[in-house]
Amino acid sequence: MTAFPNLFSPFRIGSLSIKNRIVMSPMETHLCNAEGFVTKELISYYKERSLGGVGYITVENTAVDPAGRVNDGMMCVHDDKYIPDLKKLADAIHAGGGKIVLQLSHAGREALPYFTGTGTVAPSAIPSPLTKEMPKELTSDEVKAIVNSFACGAERALKAGFDGVEIHMAHGYLVNQFFSPESNTRTDDYGGDTSRRARFGKEIVESIRKKVPDDYPVICRISADEYTETGLKLEESKEIAKILEKAGASAIHASACNYASAFFNIPCYYLEEGCFVHLAEGIKKVVKIPVLSVGRIHDPAMAEKVLRENKADLIVLGRPLIADPYLPNKVKEGKLADIQVCLSCNRCIESISDKKLICTVNPYVGKDELFHLQKTVKPKKVLIIGGGPAGMSAAITLSGRGHNVSLWEKKGELGGNLRYAAMPPKKEPVGKFLRYLLKQTEKKSISVSLNKEATENNIKQFAADAVVLAHGAKDVPVEIKGTEGDGVLNVKRAFSSIETIGNNVAIVGGAAEGCELADYLSSQGKKVSVIEMRRVLGLGLVAHPRFHVCERLRKRGATLIINAKVTEVGRDYIIISRRKMPDEKLEGFDTIVIPTLHQPNTELESQLKTFVPEVYTIGDAKEGRTALEAIAEGVEIGLKI
Ligand SMILES: Cc1cc2nc3c(=O)[nH]c(=O)nc-3n(C[C@H](O)[C@H](O)[C@H](O)COP(=O)(O)OP(=O)(O)OC[C@H]3O[C@@H](n4cnc5c(N)ncnc54)[C@H](O)[C@@H]3O)c2cc1C
Ligand SMILES: Cc1cc2nc3c(=O)[nH]c(=O)nc-3n(C[C@H](O)[C@H](O)[C@H](O)COP(=O)(O)O)c2cc1C
Ligand code: SF4
Secondary structure: OOOOOOOOOOEEEOOEEEOOOEEEOOOOOOOOOOOOOOOHHHHHHHHHHHHOOOOEEEEEEEEOOHHHOOOOOOEEOOOHHHHHHHHHHHHHHHHOOOOEEEEEEOOHHHOOHHHHOOOOEEOOOOOOOOOOOOOEEOOHHHHHHHHHHHHHHHHHHHHOOOOEEEEEEOOOOHHHHHHOOOOOOOOOOOOOOHHHHOHHHHHHHHHHHOOOOOOOOEEEEEEOOOOOOOOOOHHHHHHHHHHHHHHOOOEEEEEOOOHHHHHHHOOOOOOOOOOOHHHHHHHHOOOOOOEEEEOOOOOHHHHHHHHHOOOOOEEEEOHHHHHOOOHHHHHHOOOHHHOOOOOOOOHHHHHOOOOOOOOOOOOOOOOHHHHOOOOOOOOOEEEEEOOOHHHHHHHHHHHHOOOEEEEEOOOOOOOOOHHHHOOOOOOHHHHHHHHHHHHHHHHOOOEEEOOOOOOHHHHHHHOOOEEEEOOOOEEEEOOOEOOOOOOOEEHHHHHHOHHHOOOEEEEEOOOHHHHHHHHHHHOOOOEEEEEOOOOOOOOOOOHHHHHHHHHHHHHOOOEEEOOOEEEEEOOOEEEEEOOOOOOEEEEOOOEEEEOEEEEOOOHHHHHHOOOOOEEEEOHHHOOOOOHHHHHHHHHHHHHHO
16 A cells, blocks of 8 residues: 555556556657667666656657757657657567657757758747747748648657657747747737637647547647746646647646746756646646646655645656656655655756766666666675765665675764755755665665774775775865964855854855855855855856856845955955956955865875775765766776776
């Protein structure tokens, strides 16, 4: 008996019977090849997610027209030549008992012309808010040709064995561009009032219906609110949903945003969980067909509540299934603490702008077959130094493969710098992920010694076959006149001694750590000034959280100074130097925080190499970076030894 009865009740969209209410959201992976064909990596990525227990998979956006390809990482279905490989994908999912739907897409003005080589097209000649590229306005004959491309794409999906199609009518892509008064100023049959702007979408559904069986699922994904001043709002989207229902749509998938509001579309940790549920709820009130809800519904209890309160019929999960393909099965079995938590950090979406999908917490993405660990034939005595994310990931992987693993941590608790990473406001997912790592470390037969500092001597005595150095970076204070001595406060000390921090704080260095500390302190009512010598704040953060943290600081009235180098620090003042301006003294601070450089920490490595057969340095000890590299290198070494 599951604690989530609604989430695990069966459902049906037309001919598609679904074992539970969890749907995998379409998410571009760049695991196809440059011509848009399915690859082995792509099949194993989706197979893994299907085996993880999801109700059905929606495969990433797939181009129905070469001019609608957003880049060379977008899959294609614009030609019959794609059918055999798409069939291999559908067959692989069906062989494991799963269900699979293909998302059909045309990016319109958001396609990249340098890549497609054809220039972009749109309902009206209004430039993309992102690329600023001016599109060509489609003639009505060209509009009809694209309607037909969608219908042909659906027919190919059917031939390849897909259980349904989803039409990408959201996120500022071509169909959304037609729906929106912001991007559609046409005066012909495809522009004007709501029903005329909805005509393109309506004709797509109608023409697909002519090519597929009556009960074949045709799901329409819309941006029910574009979150821009002049774009679509829920009330108008309800009218569009009704038009699509009448045209033959089988379900409405209520997403949000366009390229102008892209920092809200894939809600990072600064945005509320379930922030788009009200959109599904609104649509559900006006249509009889099923409605899907998406957007940070990452907590199973929230998903269950949305269904119980009848705000949606299906819950769509995106990033949580990148982070942990087995999430649905774990929820069903009540193993919530075993879920590898998505951080909502958006490293994934940033990665696919020019390369294959990556995930901060799941290094197996794109190499999914490696997740099922091969036992070692030669178990070794392995010593891991440092219990941060790198050390714990290595320990979990090595122990899972049957090695005899010991982990030494000099502090009284595991976690390393991830403990600081979890402290700023809204970063609870990092704390949850840390608890996940601790639980996995506990569950495996790893011998953990806390308050144990590794030295050349005690490592020699331990006589390991292999030593993994995961002892973090060497933190070196940045040299600024006046900061010599022990009294200086750095970011980590500031986080851990909040009670000693005064009301007026200067934070020297506005990269990732400085901005997050500023957010932490200003959220507690302190007056904060951030001084950064480069042109931008928040360097080192992913673009989405960087945008939001800067907004938060601005809204709270923090003083944000860029292009300014701090040349001297006194007890309550700093001196800043800017190009072509006289030096300036800023005074009256109670606390001044100075930045730290995270440098490679390789002294132990050179000592150990003389007596340990295998020595590896990973994570920040190798080079100060982020948890992504620490976890990836931990797993990599875990698979290598
Ligand atoms: C304020 C802050 C916010 C951050 N936010 C993020 C974020 O949002 N996302 C992200 O991806 N990254 C973030 N990072 C960076 C991330 O935390 C680090 O990159 C990551 O923790 C590095 O992992 P690691 O295991 O290599 O090293 P660490 O986390 O530094 O762990 C090293 C461990 O080794 C122990 N140790 C050191 N010497 C010895 C010894 N001789 N014997 C035994 N044990 C020893 C230390 O006590 C420590 O526990 C943040 C960092 C900070 C400081
Ligand atoms: C890496 C990545 C790629 C995405 N690609 C697509 C896509 O191809 N089509 C689409 O409609 N949405 C795409 N999205 C948006 C997701 O489908 C989903 O709406 C979003 O991630 C919010 O859901 P979540 O909070 O469950 O992750 C993508 C999101 C991510 C993170
Ligand atoms: S990269 Fe970050 S947001 Fe994306 S799936 Fe992984 S943990 Fe989640």
